[in-house]
Amino acid sequence: MIVKNEEANLQKCLKSVQNIVNEMIVMDTGSTDRTVEIAQSFGAQVPYFKWCDNFSTARNAALKYVTGDWILVLDADETLEPKIIPQIRQIMNDENALVINFIRHEIGAAQSPYSLVCRLFRNHPKLYFNRPYHTLIDDSAIKLIKEESHWKVIDIPAIGILHYGYQPEFIKALDKYERARKAMEGFWKQNPHDSYVCSKLGALYLQIGQTEKGLKLLKQGLKANTADFKVIYELHYSLGNAYVKQQKIEQAVKHYQKAIAQPILPQLKLGAYNNLGGLLQAVGDIQNAKKAYEFTINIDPNFATGYYNLGMLLKEMGNLPEAVKAYQKAISINPEYAAAYQNLAVVFFKLGYLAESQEAFKQAIILHEIQNPEQAEKLRQGLKELGMLE
Template identity: 25%
Template structure:
C-alpha cells in the first residue's frame, strides 16, 4: 500500500533518508518481512515524519503476525497522511491477526519527545459554540489563549469559566493582527490556531501533542507550518473540505499575515523552505451552515476586508482569488470571472504558487455558471494538462462530458423515435430500411434506456423487438444480460436489508 501524503519533501530530507523506498518495497514483495522491518526502522531514524515509512513498518509487522504493534504503526502513518484511503481495511486486518509479541525497537521508534502546545482561539459573540470549542481543546493542549475582539453576548465569560485565558483586543478589521496579539501571549513550544466555531474531534485529542513531538526534530533544520483538516458541517453532511495552515513552533520567525484568510508566514528568508505538512488534526466547522450563519452577510463582510487588503497590496493573487471566490458564492459571475482571471495571471508569475489549481477550478465553475462553456472547456483542459495530480480538474471535466453525453443521449432518443414514426408513415418511392420501424429503432431506444439506468423501460423495448423479430440473437442476449443484472441488484438489496436489520 502507498501513502499519498502531500508533505513537501526536499533534498535535505532525502539526504536524511537512510534507505530508499524501492529497497523496502522489494523486500516486502519478496516476503522478507523481517528485513523490511529493519530497513523501515532505519528509514524512520532519519525521517520519522514520513507517513510512507510508517506504512512500510506497519506492513512488515503485520506480515510477521504482530497485529498490535502494526496497528500503532499504521495509526502513526494515518496521523501524517489524514487522507489515506487504506485506513479502514488495514485497521481491520490488524484486528484479525494475533497481537503478537512485544517489539521494543518499534515501541522506541514510536516514542516522541514531550512538547507543550497552546491553542489560540479568536472569538466575538460566539456564545453558541465557544463552550464546546474550549471543552474539546482542554485535554489536548497545555493552555488556551482566547482573544476576544469585542463580544457583547457573554462569550468572554463562558470562555474564562471553561479554562481559557481571555484577552481583550480592540478590533481593527485585521484578523492577522488579532492572531499575532494572541501569539504574543503564548508560552508553549507550539501553537495551534482554532476558530471559535470549530470543535476538535474527540479521536484527535492526543494527536496534537504527538504531532508536535514528531515534528520537533524537523524544526531544528527547517521551519515547520502544519495544516489541519477542517470538516465542514452543513446540516447532516460532513465534508473534509479544506486544509488550513494552523500549527507551528513558537519562537521562530513565523507570524500571521493577511487582513482576512490570514496564514502563518515566514518573516524572513531561510536557507531551507518550510515543511508544510498536512496532519490528522480534524475540526468540525459549521461556519458555512446557513442554519447558523447569514452567509450573504458573511461573504459581503469578507469582500470589504479583501478589497481593502488588495488596495494595500495590488496584484496580490491571494486576495484576487478570494474576491473571485466570494463573488462566485454571491452569484456575481461577472465580478468573479474578472478577479479570478486576474488571480490566475498574477499567480502564473510566481513559481510554484500553490493556489493556482484552485483558482482555475473556481474559474471553470464561474465560466460554467455564466454560460461561457467554451471558456470552461479550455480552462478544464489547462487544469488536467498542467495539474494532472489535482483531482478536481479530472472530475470537473468528467462532469462536463457526462452532461454532454446526457444531452446527446436525449437527442439520440428523439432521433430514433422520429425515425420510427417516419418509417411507419413513409410512402415514398425511394427505397428505405424497413427494419427501422419494425425493430431497429425500438432496439436502439432500449439501449438508450439501459445506458440511462432505466432497466424496466429497456426491458420493455427489448421484449417489443423480440415479439416482432424473435430470432434476433443480439437482442435476446442483451435482454438476458439485463435480467441477470436486475436479479443481481435485487439480491444485493435483499442482503443489504437483511444486514441492516441484523445490526
C-alpha cells in the same frame, strides 16, 4: 483564537482541545453574550482587543500571550479531530518542523468539502499573520525558511479540523460574505497583484452574483501567480465555476482540467472532479462523466455528493439497480440528503417497487420540510396528483 459573540459554538470548540493543549488564549473582540464566561470556564486566558476590521492584527495581538512552544489556531466554528493527535505529536518532535498543515473538512460544503490549512506552527518570533481576512502565516514562514533553510513545512494528508462555518445558517447569521468582501477589497486595492487575495475575492464575487468582477480578478490572479499550486488550483477551479455561470462549457472544462492537473493532495481536487463530471454529463459525454464521479468517491469514499451524482448518471443510463445502490450509499453517508431520497423514490417507482418508492418519497418530504419547504410542497402536490399521497 479570536472571538466575538460565539456562545453558541465556543463550548464545542474548546471541549475538543481541553485535554490536549497546555493553555488557551481566547482573544475577545467585544462580545456581548456569554462568550467570555464560557471561555473562562475552560480555564482560558481572555484578553480584550478593540476590533479594527483586521483579523491579522487581532491574531498577532493574541500571539503575544502565548507561552508554549507550539501554537494551534482554531476558530469558534471549528473543532479539532482527535484521530490526528498522534500524527501531530510525532511531527512536533521533529526539531526542524516549523509548520504543520492538515486537511480541514468543510461541513456542509457539498462541492469542495476539503481544504489544506496551516493551523499548527512553532512559537517563533518571526512567524506572524498577514492579510486582513483569510489570515495566513505562510508568507512569514516562507521568508524564515529562506533565511534558515533547516526549517520544514510538513503536510499531513488527514482531516485535522472540522469546520461548520460554511453551513447556510452560519453564513446567514454571521453575514460572512459582506464582512469578507469589505476586508478583502481594502487589502486588494493596496496589493492588486496578490494572487491569493485575487483567488479568494474573485471566488466571493462569484458567490454574490458579480460574475464579471470575479472573472477579471481570477484572471489577474493567474497572471500574478507562478509558484503556489494550491492557489493556482483555486484560481482555475473558480474560473471553471465562472464560465459555468456564463454557459461557456468549453472554457469551464478547460479550467477544471487545469485545476485537476495541479500537484496537490487529491482530496483538495474533489470540487473540480465533481463539477467536471457535471459538465461532461450535460454535454452527453457519459463515460467520461462517470469516470469523473468515480474519481471523487475513490478519493473520498465518504463523499455523499459523488455517490448522488453517480446515481443520477446511472439513472440516465438506464442502469436502475446500480442507481439504487449509489443513492442508498449517499443516504448512508448523509441521512439528511433529501434529494437522494427523492431520486431513490423515482427509481424505485420505475422498477415497480411501489411501497419502497412511497416510503422514500415520504422521507424526502420530511427532509425538504426542514431544508426547503417550497420544494416539499411541490413534491407533495406532485405525489397527490399521481395518487401516491393522500
